[in-house]
Amino acid sequence: MVHHLDSYLATPAQLNKINVEAYELGLLNVSDFKRSGQYFWTQLQVFNVSYINFATPQGEFIGAGDYGQGNIQIEEIPKNTKGKSYKYDTDKKGNRTRLVSVQNFNPHAESWYLNAAKAGKPVWSDIYNWDTNPEILSIAASYPLYDETKTLLGVTAVDLKLSQISNFLQTLNLGKSGKAFIIERFANSKSGCQYCISLADSF
Structure with a gap:
């Protein structure tokens, strides 16, 4: 079980590393939200994760994910929009089609951004x-991105829904009476969540 779980939980961290290296090689321009959103959308067609995003210290944000609506949507906070998040439906090629919603959203208030920016290294939210x-x-695996002068450019993150993790655990063969539990060291008062997950050793 541990081997299968480690392999499954390694995917978000590996995907973050791929994206950071793509930026460093000049293959991913995180300032180009149109292309970045489509790039994340494409990765979601391949990897079994829920959401991929990037946020800057200035509050700009781009992400793509499965919101449970039957297709992958792209969400962004462009420059000079005062924290307004725009969410779009997409077509079969990852192009944005219909504007679904406009909401207030502050990525800096989220633990996936805060934890990585504070730690200065890859962490779990x-x-x-x-x-x-x-x-x-x-829960998200987060990775801070820096330029050549060690200035923070932003944080990229990859999410797994708890429902995804639960579904994965149900696929494991634990025998007739076996049960799987993943325990987190500290509870999260913000979510009031009863689920507990330990991911400290997954990087």
Whole structure:
């Protein structure tokens, strides 16, 4: 079980590393939200994760994810929008089609951003509710991105919904009476979540 779980939980961290290296090689321009959103959308077609995003210290944000609406949506906070998040439906090629919603969203208030920016290294977030979809509980692997002068450019993160982790655990063969539990060291008061997950050794 541990081997299978480690392999499954390694995917978000590996995907973050791929994206950071793509930026460093000049293959990913995190300032180009149109292309970045489509790039994240494409990765979600391949990897079994829930959400991929990037946020800057200035509060700009780009992400793509499965909101449970039957397709992957792209969400962004462009420059000079005063924290307004714009969420779009997408077509079969990851192009934005219909504007779904406009909401207030502050990525700097989220543990996936705060924890990585403070630690200065890859970390796991606390369990948290998605701000624009609070019914969704998730946990994220986060990776701070720096330029050549060690100035923080932003934080990229990859989410797993707790429902995804639960579904994965149900696929494991634990025998007739076996049960799987993943325990977190500290509870998250913000989400009030009863789920507990230990991910400290997954990087």
